[in-house]
Amino acid sequence: MELICPAGTPSAFREAVDAGADAVYCGFRDETNARNFPGLNFSRPELKESIGYAGKRGVQTFVALNTFMRAGSEALWYKAADDAVELGADALILADFGLMAYVAEKYPDQRLHVSVQASASNRDAIQFLVEAFGAKRVVLPRILTVQDIARLTRQIDCEVEVFAFGGLCVMAEGRCSLSSYATGKSPNMNGVCSPASHVKYRRDGDTMVSELGAYTINRFGPDEASGYPTLCKGRFEIGETHGYAFEDPVSLDVVDHIEALREAGVSALKIEGRQRGKAYVAEVVSSLKKALSAQPAERSALVARLRSMSEGQRTTSGAYDKRWR
Amino acid sequence: MTLPPALVAPVDFAPLWLIERAARTIFSSVLRAHPDLFERLGEYRQTRYLFCPLDLPLNFLVVPASKTVHVSRKTQRPVSDACIEGPLVLLLGLLEGRCDADALFFSRELSVTGDMEAMLALRNALDDSAIDLPGEIGSLAGPLAPLVAGAARYVRKRALEGRDATWN
Incomplete structure (x- = not known):
C-alpha cells in the first residue's frame, strides 16, 4: 500500500x-x-x-x-x-x-x-x-x-x-455545517474549519477556556490534554448531562x-x-x-x-x- | 525542560538594554538570512507578538515589520496582539520548527492568547524557514563562530533531548 x-x-x-x-x-x-x-x-x-x-x-x-x-x-x-x-x-x-x-x-x-x-x-x-x-x-x-x-x-x-x-472529523465529511453555523465559514466553501479569526483562548484561574465565535467550546483543567476548538470536539451541557456531544478530542x-x-x-x-x-x-x-x-x-x-x-x-x-x- | 535557577539568576541583574541589544542582533541576523519569513507572514508582519518564557523573568515583544525587539521584566506586561507562553527551550524549539506547536498545545506545555490568525501565520512561517539558531549565533562570533555554534548545538541537543523530531 x-x-x-x-x-x-x-x-x-x-x-x-x-x-x-x-x-x-x-x-x-x-x-x-x-x-x-x-x-x-x-x-x-x-x-x-x-x-x-x-x-x-x-x-x-x-x-x-x-x-x-x-x-x-x-x-x-x-x-x-x-x-x-x-x-x-x-x-x-x-x-x-x-x-x-x-x-x-x-x-x-x-x-x-x-x-x-x-x-x-x-x-x-x-x-x-x-x-x-x-x-x-x-x-x-x-x-x-x-x-x-x-x-x-x-x-x-x-x-x-x-x-x-x-x-x-464528524461523520458528515464534505457536508458538515458546524463551522458555518458558528462562524459563517466552513472547510467546504472557504477551506477553513473553525477559522483562527474566530478562535479565542483565555485563562479562568487554572482552567483554559477555548471559544469559537460566540460559543464556549471547552474548559480544560490544569492537567487535562486539550483539543482543537471545533464545535464537533466541544464539551457541552445538554439537559442533565455534561460531556462531548459529538466526539471526543x-x-x-x-x-x-x-x-x-x-x-x-x-x-x-x-x-x-x-x-x-x-x-x-x-x-x-x-x-x-x-x-x-x-x-x-x-x-x-x-x-x-x-x-x-x-x-x-x-x-x-x-x-x-x-x-x- | 525548564532553565536551571543558576542560569536564570544572572538575568535578574543584567541590564535590560544589554539583553535587548543581544536579542535584536540575533533577530536581525535571522531576518537577513530568512527573507522568505516575511513573505509567508503576509499582513501579519505588523503584528505585535509577545513571547513569555515561563522560566525567565523577561518578556520579548517582537514586531517583524519594524524589525524591533523590546525586552521587559515580568513585572510589566506590554500591550500585544498575540502572546505565546511556555518554557524557553520549547519556544526556541518552535522558532526552529523542531517541535510541533499543536502537540505542545495539546499537552498544555504552551499557551496562546490574542489574535490566533496572526499566531498561526507566525507558526507556519517559522516552520517553513529552517532557522538554525546556533548557526545564527555562531555567525555573530567572528573567528570563534565554529566554537560558539558547536557549543550552542550541544546545548540545544541536550535541552531538547527526546522532544525534537528526527527531521532533516
Whole structure:
C-alpha cells in the first residue's frame, strides 16, 4: 500500500519525501483547498520546486483542490486546476463535481482522485464519479468499517485510499455545517474549519477556556490534554448531562488494522495533517513507513510515541472497527 | 525542560538594554538570512507578538515589520496582539520548527492568547524557514563562530533531548 503524506509548507513537503512518503499531497495558498490557514500552503513557484524535488526521488505529488466552487468565482478553481496540471501534479484531489467535469474535459489524461470532501461512500456514488469523470481513486470518508471497505472495493472500478492517522472529523465529511453555523465559514466553501479569526483562548484561574465565535467550546483543567476548538470536539451541557456531544478530542490511528485494510483491497493509506508542522510530518511519516514494513506484532510499539503528538493525546480506530460510539 | 535557577539568576541583574541589544542582533541576523519569513507572514508582519518564557523573568515583544525587539521584566506586561507562553527551550524549539506547536498545545506545555490568525501565520512561517539558531549565533562570533555554534548545538541537543523530531 502507498503512504500518502501531508505537507502545508515546502519544508514539510521535503520532510515527507525524505521520511519515505510514496506521495505527498498539498494545496495552493487560497480557498481552493480545505486547509486554507494563514501562512500555510504553496505559491506556484513553491509547488513547482516541490514537484521537482519529489519527482527526482520517485515520489508523486497530489494537489488538493477540494473545496466547492463559489458561484460566480469558478475561475479561481479552474485556474488552480490549470496551474496544477501545468506544474506537473501527478493527481488532482477534487470534491466539486463541476471542477471534476472541467478537469475531465480539458485534461482527459490527468489523473483525478475523489476527495474525502466529496463524501462518496457507496458503490453508486463512486461508480458515477468513475464513469462520468474518469476518477482513478476515491478517498473514503471515515465512516466505514473495515468490512464495509472490503465489500466496497470489490464493487467499484477505482482504487481506494483511506485515512490511517491524524485528525478525525464528524461523520458528515464534505457536508458538515458546524463551522458555518458558528462562524459563517466552513472547510467546504472557504477551506477553513473553525477559522483562527474566530478562535479565542483565555485563562479562568487554572482552567483554559477555548471559544469559537460566540460559543464556549471547552474548559480544560490544569492537567487535562486539550483539543482543537471545533464545535464537533466541544464539551457541552445538554439537559442533565455534561460531556462531548459529538466526539471526543481524539485522533485516528488504524495501524492495528493495516493487514485487514490490505486484504480489503485498499491501495493507499493517508495521513491527515497539512496544518501540522514539519516535525510532526517527519515523525509520523517515518513511523508509519516503518510500521508498514514491520511485523504486525511490532507495529503498535513503533507508533506509540505518536500518541503524545495527537489531539487529546489519545487515539482511536474510529469507525473502522465499529467500537466507535 | 525548564532553565536551571543558576542560569536564570544572572538575568535578574543584567541590564535590560544589554539583553535587548543581544536579542535584536540575533533577530536581525535571522531576518537577513530568512527573507522568505516575511513573505509567508503576509499582513501579519505588523503584528505585535509577545513571547513569555515561563522560566525567565523577561518578556520579548517582537514586531517583524519594524524589525524591533523590546525586552521587559515580568513585572510589566506590554500591550500585544498575540502572546505565546511556555518554557524557553520549547519556544526556541518552535522558532526552529523542531517541535510541533499543536502537540505542545495539546499537552498544555504552551499557551496562546490574542489574535490566533496572526499566531498561526507566525507558526507556519517559522516552520517553513529552517532557522538554525546556533548557526545564527555562531555567525555573530567572528573567528570563534565554529566554537560558539558547536557549543550552542550541544546545548540545544541536550535541552531538547527526546522532544525534537528526527527531521532533516
